[in-house]
Amino acid sequence: MRDVSRICADLVQIHSENPPGRTDAVIEYIRSFLTGIGIRSLISGNAGGMCNLVTTGKGKPPRLLFCGHVDVVPALDSGWTYPPFSGIIDNEFVHGRGATDMKGGCASILAACEALVNKNQEIPATLAFVCDEETGGENGIRRLLADKALIPCDCLVAEPTPRRHPCIGQKGLCRLDMEFSGTPAHGSLYPAVGTSAIMEVMTLLDHVRELNKTEYAVDPSLNEIIKQSSAVLSQEFGIAGVRDVLKRLTFNPGIIRGGEKANVVAQHCALELELRVPWGCSIPELIASLQAHAIHGRIVSSETHSPSITDPASPLVAITCDAVKNIYGGEVFPIVQWAASDARHLRAAGFKVIEYGPGEIPSLHAVNERTPIDSLEKASLVYQAVMTNYS
DSSP states (O other): OOOHHHHHHHHHHSOOBTTTTOOHHHHHHHHHHHHHTTOEEEEEEOTTSOEEEEEEOSSSOOSEEEEEEOOBOOOOSTTOSSOTTOOOBOSSEEESTTTTTTHHHHHHHHHHHHHHHHTTOOOOSEEEEESOGGGTSTTTHHHHHHTTOSOOOEEEEOOOOOTTOOEEEEOEEEEEEEEEEOBOOBGGGTTTSOBOHHHHHHHHHHHHHHHTTOOOOOOHHHHHHHHHHHHHHHHHHTOTTHHHHHHSOEEEEEEEEEOSOTTBOOSEEEEEEEEEEOTTOOHHHHHHHHHHHOTTEEEEEEEEEOOEEOOTTSHHHHHHHHHHHHHHOSOOOOEEESOOOTHHHHHHTTOEEEEOOOSOGGGTTSTTOEEEHHHHHHHHHHHHHHHHHHO
């Protein structure tokens, strides 16, 4: 039986940065691994090497899906203690890009399946490994759902989470590409003459700052989950004011491009704005408010996803939390978070979804990303317990 840390290191060493998003090599490693333990699978993809894998079996579709993404965000060499794709294993960690997000989770899934096969136990789950979670899932989970390759059921996504706190919900997402127009004039006369497209963007962002001060009303039971989640995430990240992050609209003007020359009042400016939407905030009303305050701007394109959550009383949540408690002990309860993942697409398609996986969360997407070996091992034990329960 292969050590889970070795599986994780192997996966880290296979380049699958997104962009460009080529995952054929890492998917082939997973296919070969699964074939070696008697699990059949199908690979789908496109000409650019963006490949997905879904396991296949006889009889009725399983009531459980384990899901993971194999793409990782890019990494430059500078600043890393070890090269980012080295997969170095020391006494405590597997090092490298994707070790936490989320090749570690994929490795723990594979190790769990091998352990059960070695015990002559069935794998009561479909496995899906997808290519482009980091860029929205168009060729990955969304393609599999559109093609009916996955049937709604209970689903565990192996994204990294705090050790005792599976995640059952995420804030919503609103991404807007906007264009603003102005009236050009000599820069020395502004603001007396001309309308600056750049300053129109600034005016809209002032409005967004005001929206950030709004706290939205939610059901009392959800309010309690948000309160508990805030305490966990504050400790995990060392960030003050996490409650505000979960209950308020957060925003990032990721890209602003505008202006023609330093002494010309800008005639054009483009804005790429991302907002994370809390429970209780209406996305159509939000967009209407933004458009109303963008007097000289228009929305060119948008992508929106409502906040989503799995019922904390569902069997999936109880089974997963029990498995975690049996492995780790201590207080175990589910949380919600501010990030987005493939869970939102799965919930929208009718799946009940929980996220639970290994990793060192502060290191994800960061220089010196790494995952603790013991978290890989214990996540594998949790996955085995969940699968055994469903079998």
